[in-house]
Each structure stands twice: as C-alpha cells, then as structure tokens.
Amino acid sequence: MTQAAEAAGLAIRNVTSDDEASVRELVTAAFPSDMEARLVHTLRHCGALVLEQVAVDAGGRIVGHIAYSRVTPAAIGPGQGMQVVCLAPVSVWPDLQKTGIGSALIKASLESLKDLGEDLVLVLGPPSYYPRFGFDPVLAREVQGPYAGDAFMALALTEAGSRDLPIEVAFATPFEEFE
Numbered sequence: 391m392t393q394a395a396e397a398a399g400l401a402i403r404n405v406t407s408d409d410e411a412s413v414r415e416l417v418t419a420a421f422p423s424d425m426e427a428r429l430v431h432t433l434r435h436c437g438a439l440v441l442e443q444v445a446v447d448a449g450g451r452i453v454g455h456i457a458y459s460r461v462t463p464a465a466i467g468p469g470q471g472m473q474v475v476c477l478a479p480v481s482v483w484p485d486l487q488k489t490g491i492g493s494a495l496i497k498a499s500l501e502s503l504k505d506l507g508e509d510l511v512l513v514l515g516p517p518s519y520y521p522r523f524g525f526d527p528v529l530a531r532e533v534q535g536p537y538a539g540d541a542f543m544a545l546a547l548t549e550a551g552s553r554d555l556p557i558e559v560a561f562a563t564p565f566e567e568f569e
C-alpha cells in the first residue's frame with residue numbers, strides 16, 4: 391500500500407470478475423459518454439489489459455478505477471524488447487473527484503507496473519495533471535505513434551524505458567476509435 395492510498399483511507403487492489411458491473415457504472419459516470427466504459431470492456435475481453443486496479447473505500451465501495459493496456463513496439467530498433475503500456479482510462483466517481491483518489495490510484499498502480507517489469511508508460515491526458523506523477527511530454531516525443539503534442543506524455547519505469555528510444559509503437563486495436 392502506498393502512503394497516498396493509506397492517507398486517503400483507501401485500499402488499492404486488482405480487479406476481479408465480480409467488479410465488472412460496478413466498474414462499468416463508475417467509468418460511465420466519470421466521462422461524458424459511455425465510450426470509455428466500452429473501451430475498458432473491449433480491452434479486457436480482447437486480452438489487451440496488463441493491469442486493472444480499483445480503489446476501494448473503508449466501506450468496501452469501489453470509488454476509483456484504472457486500466458493499463460499493452461502497447462506494441464515496432465519490430466525494429468533498440469526498443470523492440472521494451473515492455474510498454476498505456477494508461478487509459480482512469481476514473482473517479484464525480485462527487486468524489488479532487489479528494490486524492492485518482493492520485494492514490496495512479497501512484498499505487500505505477501508501483502505495481504514496476505513489479506511487473508514494465509519499462510515505459512504512455513498517457514494521453516491533461517498536461518496539468520499527469521506531470522505530477524513524472525509523466526513527461528518531452529520524453530513522449532521519442533515515441534512515434536498515432537498521438538503527439540503536449541497531452542501525450544511518457545514515464546520511464548526502468549533505465550531501458552528512457553534509454554532504448556526512440557521507438558515506434560502501436561496501441562491496442564480498441565483505441566482506433568479514439569484516434
């Protein structure tokens with residue numbers, strides 16, 4: 391358990407099949423449409439998810455959710471053996487946003503990714519939010535794919551993650567709807 395999760399009175403754990411309905415409700419509520427909830431569902435069922443975790447409050451309610459899916463490096467170049475994931479989406483119930491749940495979930499899940507041996511994490515999101523966790527738009531310029539610009543950020547979890555660049559990557563097929 392990270393300090394942030396403990397301070398917020400949260401337990402962070404991997405998703406189980408029993409969580410599927412609660413997660414769908416939460417992700418649908420967090421975003422303007424059900425596109426992200428459908429993305430989670432499709433990523434899960436096509437086997438693209440590398441890590442999926444929830445934040446649970448003291449009463450056992452799921453209050454936050456995060457998903458990371460496999461990103462495939464191009465077959466040539468120094469980064470071809472790198473383990474790359476994409477953070478998307480992360481969701482907190484609207485009435486509980488800005489109370490630290492998202493931060494606790496992101497910090498704890500990044501630790502889990504390190505334990506899994508992941509090298510590089512990519513995200514597309516607000517440049518005002520993700521740099522606090524170490525995500526960097528400059529590092530992401532070394533990652534060629536369908537996304538570019540300041541909202542596209544990268545975080546290296548290992549030495550290889552910042553060393554074996556540039557790389558060209560492909561995201562899991564369900565992301566094509568978002569390109």
Ligand SMILES: CC(C)(COP(=O)(O)OP(=O)(O)OC[C@H]1O[C@@H](n2cnc3c(N)ncnc32)[C@H](O)[C@@H]1OP(=O)(O)O)[C@@H](O)C(=O)NCCC(=O)NCCS
Nearest residue numbers: 420480481482487488489490491492493514515516518519
């Ligand atoms: C984005 C989200 C996961 C953050 O979780 P959270 O629990 O609300 O955030 P935290 O309490 O940990 O952090 C609060 C900080 O995040 C900032 N923040 C929250 N949502 C933000 C957003 N959409 N864009 C930019 N900053 C945001 C707050 O302004 C606050 O900043 P401060 O610390 O400088 O005051 C959550 O707000 C959410 O579910 N939003 C709707 C879905 C969404 O936009 N997901 C991310 C898409 S990539």
